Amino acid sequence: xxDFQAIEKKWQRVYASEEPFRxxxxxxxxxxxxxxxxxxxxxxGLHIGNMFSFIGSDVYGRYMKxxxxxxxxxxxxxxxxxxxxxxxxxxxxxxxxxxxQSIRFFREEQLKxxxxxxxxxxxxxxxxxxxxxxxxxxxxxxxxxxxxxxRESEVNWCPSCKTVLADEQVIEGLCERCxxxxxxxxxxxxxxxxxRYADRLLENLEKLDWTDITKNIQKSWIGRSKGTxxxxxxxxxxxxxxxxxxxxxxxxxxTFITLAPEHPLVERLxxxxxxxxxxxFLSRVSKMDDATRxxxxxxxxxxxxxxxxxxxxxxxxxxxxVGDYVLYSYGTGAVMGVPAHDERDYxxxxxxxxxxxxxxxxxxxxxxxxxxxxxxDSGEYSGWESERFIAEAxxxxxxxxSKVHYHLHDWCLSRQRYWGPPIPILYCERCGTVPVPDKDxxxxxxxxxxxxxxxxxxxxxxxxxxFLWTTCPVCGGKARRETDVSDNFFxxxxxxxxxxxxxxxxxxxxxxxVRKWLPVNMYVGGNEHANLHLxxxxxxxxxxxxxxxxxxxxxxxxxxxxxMIIKDGQKMSKSKGNIxxxxxxxxxxxxxxxxxxxxxxxNFLEGGDFRExxxxxxxxxxxxxxxxxxxxxxxxxxKAKIKMAETIKRVQFAFExxxxxxGVAALMELVNSLQDEKEIESGFIVDIARLLAxxxxxxxxxxxxVYGGKGTILNTGFPSGYDIYLEQALVEIPVQFNGKLRGxxxxxxxxxxxxxxxxxxxxxxxxxYFQGKELKKVxxxxxxxxxxxxx
RNA sequence: GCCGAGGUGGCGGAAUCGGCAGACGCAACGGACUUAAAAUCCGUUGGGGCGUAAGCCUCGUGCGGGUUCAAGUCCCGCCCUCGGCACCA
Numbered sequence: 001x002x003d004f005q006a007i008e009k010k011w012q013r014v015y016a017s018e019e020p021f022r023x024x025x026x027x028x029x030x031x032x033x034x035x036x037x038x039x040x041x042x043x044x045g046l047h048i049g050n051m052f053s054f055i056g057s058d059v060y061g062r063y064m065k066x067x068x069x070x071x072x073x074x075x076x077x078x079x080x081x082x083x084x085x086x087x088x089x090x091x092x093x094x095x096x097x098x099x100x101q102s103i104r105f106f107r108e109e110q111l112k113x114x115x116x117x118x119x120x121x122x123x124x125x126x127x128x129x130x131x132x133x134x135x136x137x138x139x140x141x142x143x144x145x146x147x148x149x150x151r152e153s154e155v156n157w158c159p160s161c162k163t164v165l166a167d168e169q170v171i172e173g174l175c176e177r178c179x180x181x182x183x184x185x186x187x188x189x190x191x192x193x194x195x196r197y198a199d200r201l202l203e204n205l206e207k208l209d210w211t212d213i214t215k216n217i218q219k220s221w222i223g224r225s226k227g228t229x230x231x232x233x234x235x236x237x238x239x240x241x242x243x244x245x246x247x248x249x250x251x252x253x254x255t256f257i258t259l260a261p262e263h264p265l266v267e268r269l270x271x272x273x274x275x276x277x278x279x280x281f282l283s284r285v286s287k288m289d290d291a292t293r294x295x296x297x298x299x300x301x302x303x304x305x306x307x308x309x310x311x312x313x314x315x316x317x318x319x320x321x322v323g324d325y326v327l328y329s330y331g332t333g334a335v336m337g338v339p340a341h342d343e344r345d346y347x348x349x350x351x352x353x354x355x356x357x358x359x360x361x362x363x364x365x366x367x368x369x370x371x372x373x374x375x376x377d378s379g380e381y382s383g384w385e386s387e388r389f390i391a392e393a394x395x396x397x398x399x400x401x402s403k404v405h406y407h408l409h410d411w412c413l414s415r416q417r418y419w420g421p422p423i424p425i426l427y428c429e430r431c432g433t434v435p436v437p438d439k440d441x442x443x444x445x446x447x448x449x450x451x452x453x454x455x456x457x458x459x460x461x462x463x464x465x466x467f468l469w470t471t472c473p474v475c476g477g478k479a480r481r482e483t484d485v486s487d488n489f490f491x492x493x494x495x496x497x498x499x500x501x502x503x504x505x506x507x508x509x510x511x512x513x514v515r516k517w518l519p520v521n522m523y524v525g526g527n528e529h530a531n532l533h534l535x536x537x538x539x540x541x542x543x544x545x546x547x548x549x550x551x552x553x554x555x556x557x558x559x560x561x562x563x564m565i566i567k568d569g570q571k572m573s574k575s576k577g578n579i580x581x582x583x584x585x586x587x588x589x590x591x592x593x594x595x596x597x598x599x600x601x602x603n604f605l606e607g608g609d610f611r612e613x614x615x616x617x618x619x620x621x622x623x624x625x626x627x628x629x630x631x632x633x634x635x636x637x638x639k640a641k642i643k644m645a646e647t648i649k650r651v652q653f654a655f656e657x658x659x660x661x662x663g664v665a666a667l668m669e670l671v672n673s674l675q676d677e678k679e680i681e682s683g684f685i686v687d688i689a690r691l692l693a694x695x696x697x698x699x700x701x702x703x704x705x706v707y708g709g710k711g712t713i714l715n716t717g718f719p720s721g722y723d724i725y726l727e728q729a730l731v732e733i734p735v736q737f738n739g740k741l742r743g744x745x746x747x748x749x750x751x752x753x754x755x756x757x758x759x760x761x762x763x764x765x766x767x768x769y770f771q772g773k774e775l776k777k778v779x780x781x782x783x784x785x786x787x788x789x790x791x
Numbered sequence: 792g793c794c795g796a797g798g799u800g801g802c803g804g805a806a807u808c809g810g811c812a813g814a815c816g817c818a819a820c821g822g823a824c825u826u827a828a829a830a831u832c833c834g835u836u837g838g839g840g841c842g843u844a845a846g847c848c849u850c851g852u853g854c855g856g857g858u859u860c861a862a863g864u865c866c867c868g869c870c871c872u873c874g875g876c877a878c879c880a
Contacts, residue, residue, distance in 0.1 A: 216795045220876045325878045335880045665815035734811040739861050779860055785810045787860055
């Protein structure tokens with residue numbers, strides 16, 4: 001009888017007391033760093049999606065362990081940040097009080113029970129001073145390298161969370177977390193200059209073993225766009241306005257210029273008689289939130305400034321407009337209006353009766369014609385191909401310059417909140433902006449009940465006099481601390497470095513261990529972090545590399561993004577009441593069953609549909625595995641050994657290619673095929689347990705122990721030695737006539753075509769197909785298939 | 792709109808290099824065990840047709856074409872779903 005509860009309790013105790021997966025970070029011979037994405041300890045516990053992710057990662061780690069690697073699988077908690085703080089605000093409990101409770105539940109009731117090979121000595125907690133001391137240190141490294149900068153900027157302000165958000169935390173004008181409409185505010189903020197790395201972040205993708213899905217998400221987020229800037233001299237002054245275009249070939253078709261309403265030239269360009277119109281327009285635009293402003297379907301509006309520029313090629317007068325569809329934050333904040341060859345310009349020109357000039361060969365009813373083609377009515381360049389003009393633009397005229405623009409923006413690091421690491425900067429009246437010296441780290445987050453944001457735009461720390469004032473380390477005078485804390489994404493942008501030196505009080509990460517363990521060999525997590533976390537972690541790594549602290553540029557050699565779990569064909573949500581709580585199944589089905597089922601229900605990289613009926617099926621399967629131990633010891637059939645050899649290959653393929661579901665299926669097939677065995681070798685059963693061990697740790701350990709095995713089964717190697725039986729296996733060869741399957745023959749491996757044909761002709765049924773036909777051709781693939789072409 | 796991934800039975804999903812489509816599992820149906828039920832075990836299960844039967848034929852991987860001895864897989868043209876980006880100039 002398979003008593004899963006007793007077995008699991010026993011091995012959970014063994015794992016806790018004997019710690020068989022402790023890794024000697026100094027001495028390990030074959031280091032393999034197996035990482036999964038940092039969990040954020042919510043009060044509601046790890047949900048089934050996290051569990052899916054962690055188990056998928058652990059299955060890989062266990063497999064590598066079985067192959068003999070010293071697998072380091074660290075674990076820790078991403079405990080700072082707005083999630084924890086918002087929850088604290090809602091419940092009225094202090095985050096410093098709540099966070100340890102949440103962590104305790106995660107650790108004791110969930111993570112320690114799932115049979116993962118975590119080395120708990122690795123545990124880090126981003127909200128502990130021992131950790132954030134080094135977060136602050138990393139900030140200072142970047143600051144000293146000129147990669148951190150405070151500047152005035154228009155920022156996304158969430159009126160509900162009362163804080164600034166990075167661009168990537170704004171989804172269609174709404175806050176990623178609370179869905180409140182984002183407002184624009186001008187504030188002084190700390191930024192990391194990630195845009196300096198845009199090209200390298202893009203180019204390095206080629207070298208990484210990541211799936212194309214993840215790479216593609218990063219590519220489009222970086223959003224590299226190659227184009228040309230064109231200078232238009234203003235009619236009324238010596239200044240010029242610069243526009244950015246990817247279609248320099250349409251420059252002869254410009255009939256107007258449109259500036260973003262925020263463009264600094266606008267104020268000066270609006271003529272007296274247009275002032276009222278402009279004021280009116282501006283008040284309408286500023287009332288629009290970002291969601292409305294950037295909605296594609298919204299009608300485009302604009303006004304004429306009253307001023308003109310000169311066309312650099314033709315000298316023609318070009319009216320300058322202001323349009324709400326031009327974004328100040330992209331390109332130069334100004335565009336050249338080419339209505340004949342651009343959708344938006346076309347609509348705009350039609351609306352305001354501006355001329356339309358065709359400069360790319362096409363028929364009139366095709367306008368706006370946005371394809372490339374042959375240039376027409378373009379002075380000396382008429383007849384050129386678009387591509388040629390674009391490629392050579394820079395060399396054609398001094399007012400044309402090649403330019404690359406990125407969608408990626410600098411990383412706004414400041415948060416006007418409480419629950420994060422204080423940014424380690426001081427402002428001294430005499431010395432200006434001063435970094436906190438390393439010896440004074442960490443800048444401790446004060447323990448206070450006064451942590452609720454007041455909407456002033458300042459962090460709660462700004463009200464804390466005890467925190468605020470200090471002494472300038474340079475001149476000894478009075479200095480004020482920076483009161484913003486840093487973005488939660490910064491905590492998790494370097495944690496994989498801390499994991500290799502988790503308790504080192506001297507260094508953030510020790511260089512010897514960096515060389516031994518990094519970069520991370522295998523990283524597993526959700527693709528929803530492809531734009532944010534993965535980009536930031538890559539940036540921080542690249543920056544630390546350039547500073548000379550890391551010998552590599554890319555933190556994660558191999559990354560696999562897993563899919564999402566749904567329940568009975570529907571998305572899980574609180575409102576539907578169909579949230580799966582993993583702990584519910586520990587008692588009813590057991591951890592082994594839950595783990596194996598999660599890996600079996602679908603392709604790990606694509607997600608799956610969670611169904612209790614499937615869970616029952618896996619429980620039955622494990623029970624059948626257990627029943628094999630009741631078979632008398634003896635020798636199993638050749639058929640069984642051949643099946644084992646095939647299963648080993650299939651299971652290994654499944655692990656290597658993260659197709660875990662097919663590995664479970666292969667094991668089920670093996671167990672099914674053993675139903676008729678009368679007796680079996682104990683080694684055979686332990687080999688089944690070895691194949692199963694990455695999926696179902698506890699039953700595997702128990703089977704290993706029942707047959708006298710010592711220590712963890714993961715130290716006993718991946719099964720081998722069955723290939724000799726495979727050589728004895730007969731093959732079944734499908735026989736086709738004219739491409740249609742008509743039968744099969746069974747023959748020894750590596751048979752010649754003659755041997756195969758002999759059997760085919762000898763087969764009573766197959767032979768009938770030859771009657772009255774001439775055999776024209778035989779296509780024979782050894783051990784695979786034979787196709788006979790008859791006339 | 793652009794970029795990417797995908798579309799396979801009643802359902803979740805397999806099919807590694809162009810070579811037996813539907814592995815494995817669920818559900819359903821039939822049977823064994825049982826006084827009965829649950830549990831468990833055994834069998835059947837893509838559609839259509841022929842045959843008393845063993846079996847045989849035929850269609851079939853979103854749609855339409857094509858390449859090939861052979862196509863879920865490759866090529867061309869569509870449709871739909873999901874993910875990413877998006878007044879991006």
